[in-house]
Amino acid sequence: MVYSFTGGDNGGDEVMAAVMEAAKRNCYQTTGSLYFWAAHLAGPVWGPFASWCCAWLETIGLIAGIGTMAYSSSQVLQIIILLCTGTHKGGGYLASPAVFLGMYTCFTIIWAILNTFALKVIAFIDMISIVWQLIGGSVLILLLPLVASSTQPASFVFTHFELGSESTGISSKPYAIILSVLFSHFSLLGYDTAAHITEETKGADKNGPISILTSIGIVSVYGWCYVLVLTFCIQDFNYLYDANNETGGAYVPAQILYDAFHGRYHNSIGAIFFLIVIWGSFFFGGLSGTTSAARVVYALSRDGGFPLSSMWRKIHPKHKVPANAVWLCAAICIIMGLPIVKVNVVFTAIISICTVGWVGSYGVPILARLVMAEKNFKPGPFYLGKASKPVCFIAFLWICYTCSVFLLPTLYPIDYKDFNYAPVALGLCLSVIMLWWVLDARRWFKGPVRNIGVDQNEKI
Template sequence: MSAEPAASAPTHLDDSAHLEVLGYQENFNRSMSLWANFALGFTYLSPLVGVYSLFATALAVGGPPSIFWIFIVGGGQLLVSLVFGEVVSQYPIHGGIYPWTRRLWGRRYAWMAAWVYIWAMIVTITAVAQYGSGFLGSLFSIPSTPLTTLLLTLALLLVALILNFTGTKTMARVAQIGLAAELVGVIGVGLYLLLFQRKHPFSVFFDTMNVQGDGSYVTAFLGAALAGLFLFYGFEACGDVAEEVARPAVRIPRAMMMTIFVGGVSALFSFGGYVLAAPDLPAIVAGKDVDPIPHILDSALGPVGAKIFLVVAVTAFLSCVLSLQAAASRLLYSFARDGMVPGHSWLSRVTPRTKVPANALIVVCTVPVLLSLLVFINEAILNSITAFAVLGIYVAFQMVVLAALRQRVKGWKPAGPFSLGKAGVVVNVLALAYGVFAMYLLVQPGSTGNVFTDWIVLIGLGTVLVVGSLYLFLARPDRLSDAPAGDAIAVAAAIRTHTARRAAAAEPVEPVDAAP
């Protein structure tokens, strides 16, 4: 289910020729390697951020067995990444979900998918910067107040923006530094806790510790699903920067799957290590300790070790914000390049020297700044916007999976060098089934008794969908664009034809390369 070795695989078009078949010209520097592309996806996925954010909640709702959601969601998202891999291998162009859905279905469908996804990504940028401000404040011993949280959040957003402005190479370097920080912070610390600070037996992962009360544990376990669902997205960012990656049709599918595998292993070590090293696990499960990780680290590493971990964590959070900004700006650029949003001429500009969509970067930093001001006014909305971000991203993911399945039914056979072959339909169906199940879990209402609070995730998604639909059907942005749409079968045929002609004419055709 991956590209074959060069000795037996068919050749494929070089990057410029492939892009030309898709209707575009080279505008970016292809300076990202396989490892840099993987680092971008991994730091966006950020198991350190995900585990830290939801560790206490997962244990309070589902107890230690909630760790098994990492296996369940990891397997489901691997199926989704395989579908994405085939799509991006045929369409290695900037923007990811937006151009994929446009070429697989149509302009209106793609507009809604991108509209939901852009808002979900912008909200995610806001949430990650907010959570990271706590680590930054702790590192410099700054008292936590609403004002200091706001200022530190803005600092993370602006530093990431400045780094993104300097170009793709800087972004790739910072992402790789963030990757190293993530691996140290999650795998390194997790292993240390497992080997030297373990206070509980491994059998604790099968002990519900009575979180279900008098009810069924199945209900409690399903309620803890967010522990895994929040962890395994970000791999799609590998495809958002496709035009800045050398040999993207081969490398991006690999980078996506590497992100899932390494992210899953990292999350397991981290989550498992914290559980086994917790000095007072019953207090965490009972909800009495709502921020247990600092206590665990201080107990296991001491003050100096805990301070070193804060440096690693801040590096990981900064890299995560940078990766999110980079991915969101490329999506917005792709949207604007096709004339699908107001101000598209301004948003689609690429800086001559650094070759980055600077104006799109400004937007994906400015809107999170405004959202951070709202959080400053009402801190309670942070959890709500975070929950919306997760659901919005899953909705956008499944719009790609559904569109791919629709094309397969119509006869589409992906033409990129990465192909699932006959297994493609089965994997596609399973990925869709998993996605529907995940979204069902995400929209389950709370139990506070307050209708607005309990249904805030659906209310948020509904608001975005209604506003987007009104703009779509009143302004008709799909009519302003002549970008190709719904052409998956035709493009697959064109790619095969061009490849055959180049081979027959003995023109240089780039082999499928296994090297990074």
């Protein structure tokens, strides 16, 4: 969201000219911000309100995304420790809720520290992350079916229907289908990531959209293969959710890995190895998620749209990062995790908040494009033509469906331990944000600020 140019004077002039030309043509591929797109697509009248809604939804989604990764990292680490010290049946150590919260908090703090003091290290870690996930994930997908002593037939994987354990309290098949469709939707986010660096990309008006579509395709196929492999390698479906199994019923993929490797080699070393691979993916995801969340908080603060904006838009004088914004995101994330000690569905709630916020933020520019007069839209080289509006309409309907389903209960009967508190948390946050807009912000918030030529200290 912040224009930043490097290189010699001539190179900087060329890049600036390219950015300005793209802006004139309404390609919207530069600043790397959803709410920049929302502001321009909604037009001068509704632009500020659209960007306000989009920016806050994205902020909520990104901060909750840190919590999602912190919880997932803690969950997998808990199982690694359990299998290293035995099993749940063999006296291994299974972390208590208080210890689990400690792990959750530690991961959040580690990511905040790295994002404050080790920006160059993060760039290196990001490269490791790509190799880690591609190689580790590929080996898991290829090796697990070979290790498993037996695999399920295709009829089981593609046609067998199970409601899950009775402990969920869900007995309605249609309700189960509605929930299961969104099984991994929270991980299919960040579609706009490629746009964040398009100002540094040659032929950005074409290569930016192509990069977005390519990344979605790769992640979707890769994730689908991972889920398929795990499903084919299930040894006993009902045993996966048994609270007395070797992994305490705490993490289903861990039990699938344990059953495969213990069944073949009579030890859990292979399962521990692949759990470390999975843990690394969550750790890297949390690190990059903290970076993204802090940048959005910084940008919204730069535009005056965040409480105490002057504090959160400050850049660390030495490390040139929005350190205050980083620690604000970490603090909010830790507060979100506090119910772990008493509530059973914290992960569900955090995932719901993350997905509704992030997916909802995509819905704002899509809706703006739908209602935008065609005469006001000047397409760039990458354009869907007549299919543009139908695709937008389908996408918007899917977003509405997604946001609705993620607010539904996942356990019955509902009590304070099993209640999905995401609707309450989101309802309170969004009510305050909208009230702020109506009473005050609509008078002065103008959307994203174009800051070409600002002092270098304000650039990231």
